[in-house]
Amino acid sequence: MAEAHSWAHIDTDALRHNLERARLSAPGRRVCAVIKANAYGHGVHTVARALQPVIQADDLFAVATLDEALTLRHTASTEAILVLRGPLTEDELALVVHGGFHWVMHSRYQAELLKNWLQIHTGRVPPTLNIWLKINTGMNRLGLPSEDLHDIWCWLQSLKLPGERVLMSHFATADEHEHVLAHQQQTRFAELVKGLPDAERCPRSLSASAGIVSWPQAHHDIVRPGIMLYGASPMADTDGSHYNLKPVMSLKARLLTINQVKAGDSVGYGATYHCEEDTPVGVIGIGYGDGYPRHAPSGTPVLIHAHGKVWEAPLAGRVSMDMLTVDLRGIPASHGDEVLLWGQSWGSELPADRIARYAGTIAYELFCQVTSRVRFYS
Numbered sequence: 349m350a351e352a353h354s355w356a357h358i359d360t361d362a363l364r365h366n367l368e369r370a371r372l373s374a375p376g377r378r379v380c381a382v383i384k385a386n387a388y389g390h391g392v393h394t395v396a397r398a399l400q401p402v403i404q405a406d407d408l409f410a411v412a413t414l415d416e417a418l419t420l421r422h423t424a425s426t427e428a429i430l431v432l433r434g435p436l437t438e439d440e441l442a443l444v445v446h447g448g449f450h451w452v453m454h455s456r457y458q459a460e461l462l463k464n465w466l467q468i469h470t471g472r473v474p475p476t477l478n479i480w481l482k483i484n485t486g487m488n489r490l491g492l493p494s495e496d497l498h499d500i501w502c503w504l505q506s507l508k509l510p511g512e513r514v515l516m517s518h519f520a521t522a523d524e525h526e527h528v529l530a531h532q533q534q535t536r537f538a539e540l541v542k543g544l545p546d547a548e549r550c551p552r553s554l555s556a557s558a559g560i561v562s563w564p565q566a567h568h569d570i571v572r573p574g575i576m577l578y579g580a581s582p583m584a585d586t587d588g589s590h591y592n593l594k595p596v597m598s599l600k601a602r603l604l605t606i607n608q609v610k611a612g613d614s615v616g617y618g619a620t621y622h623c624e625e626d627t628p629v630g631v632i633g634i635g636y637g638d639g640y641p642r643h644a645p646s647g648t649p650v651l652i653h654a655h656g657k658v659w660e661a662p663l664a665g666r667v668s669m670d671m672l673t674v675d676l677r678g679i680p681a682s683h684g685d686e687v688l689l690w691g692q693s694w695g696s697e698l699p700a701d702r703i704a705r706y707a708g709t710i711a712y713e714l715f716c717q718v719t720s721r722v723r724f725y726s
């Protein structure tokens with residue numbers, strides 16, 4: 349087989365370490381490990397299998413879509429799986445119920461779907477329904493408005509169906525340390541839940557990674573870590589290592605060649621970068637066709653392993669589909685040397701959070717954008 353053009357190592361020990369970090373931050377809480385979007389681009393089978401030994405009896409996995417839930421069922425046969433988007437149609441509802449998935453009810457139409465389904469199936473043994481009632485507290489994306497919440501809650505309770513009911517909501521601004529909306533959402537959540545009859549014993553869930561690391565008062569009964577499992581920071585402007593998280597994905601490629609570019613000449617598409625002096629420019633075999641962000645500007649760092657040492661080199665010129673170029677002044681690199689784009693290797697770390705800041709995005713997006721050209725191994 350040909351050598352991989354670009355490759356990503358998935359460190360499953362780091363993944364388990366990060367889950368334990370989440371547990372330490374929210375001691376005694378149940379964990380709903382979020383592995384949607386192919387485990388944030390890390391490979392859902394690898395990630396689910398790696399986490400299984402540290403998933404406890406009352407914990408869950410969460411995915412966004414029903415398709416993802418069905419795929420995950422093949423890997424993780426016994427763990428409970430929560431479908432964050434919930435069903436959209438009658439067919440989807442039937443699949444969710446028969447699959448035994450936990451699901452989010454975020455809109456009135458889903459209550460209607462369930463009502464119809466129950467009418468059609470009257471007289472049969474009632475199914476176990478594990479429903480997470482999602483309340484809009486200020487995100488204004490998915491979630492029941494306060495006007496619908498009370499009705500739907502009372503109707504659900506009156507059914508006396510077996511299964512768990514969880515009351516949940518989601519923060520809009522938990523990644524900023526002091527945002528007034530995060531306080532307001534906690535207050536609204538508390539007030540809305542208080543207004544529901546017999547809701548005291550019902551588990552609550554409010555915090556994703558950002559809430560886990562920075563809002564202890566919002567941990568409630570079940571926490572929903574996503575990005576922190578993969579070692580990136582949920583908070584804007586910090587790296588995962590700040591929370592003692594370890595990078596899980598290490599993205600690598602090789603130095604293909606080195607050009608001696610003359611002073612004043614430009615490098616790459618658009619001729620956006622000019623060498624101020626004669627400069628050795630390294631060409632690295634990875635680009636946006638592999639998921640490296642095209643918007644990473646000149647100056648964005650990569651790590652190169654050359655002569656037994658680790659060197660940081662800045663991007664020089666635009667990222668193209670299969671390649672990117674770096675300034676190698678002062679670096680004794682040669683073709684074939686390994687390059688780290690983000691992650692950790694050779695005892696050094698290049699946080700995806702840092703690359704994301706250069707590229708004007710977040711590590712979540714970097715991870716999700718890695719393409720199928722990249723060869724994954726763990």
Ligand SMILES: *Cc1c(COP(=O)(O)O)cnc(C)c1O
Pocket residue numbers: 382384432518555556557558572573574575576582
């Ligand atoms: C994606 C998601 C999470 C995980 O968020 P992170 O910021 O990655 O921890 C938690 N809850 C819900 C509802 C989500 O959609």
